[in-house]
Amino acid sequence: MDKSSARVTGSAAVLLVRDVEKSLGYYRDALGFTPIVVTPDPPTFALLRRGEGAVILTRADDPTVIVPYWTVQSKTSNVYFWVDDAESLYEEYQGRGAKIDWTLYDTPWGTREFGVQDIDGYDLAFNQVLS
Numbered sequence: 745m746d747k748s749s750a751r752v753t754g755s756a757a758v759l760l761v762r763d764v765e766k767s768l769g770y771y772r773d774a775l776g777f778t779p780i781v782v783t784p785d786p787p788t789f790a791l792l793r794r795g796e797g798a799v800i801l802t803r804a805d806d807p808t809v810i811v812p813y814w815t816v817q818s819k820t821s822n823v824y825f826w827v828d829d830a831e832s833l834y835e836e837y838q839g840r841g842a843k844i845d846w847t848l849y850d851t852p853w854g855t856r857e858f859g860v861q862d863i864d865g866y867d868l869a870f871n872q873v874l875s
Contacts, residue, residue, distance in 0.1 A: 756798035821869040830872035
């Protein structure tokens, strides 16, 4: 079997949302993500980035399929982002009015993390490896 030289250069979580325009506004204004691709009015799809992190927002045809993971499995986030300075980002998000879901803390396994919740109830974790 030949080994491919192709590399994976990124990934994005896909989140089903009720209203792409409202969700896009939250990710942009409260979380500092930059819209890269947005479908025309009314938007039904958006790709946003912040640094190396990316998220895709797509309109759910049926809102009952929007299921934040924490509603079916405790202590589970829909998206995990690795960051280089969790404390600074935490302070930034507080200042931007992001909904803090759990406060900044150091884990027993050597990370510092906090969580925010978006307008559809998805939990987003921001994690810094300390060692």
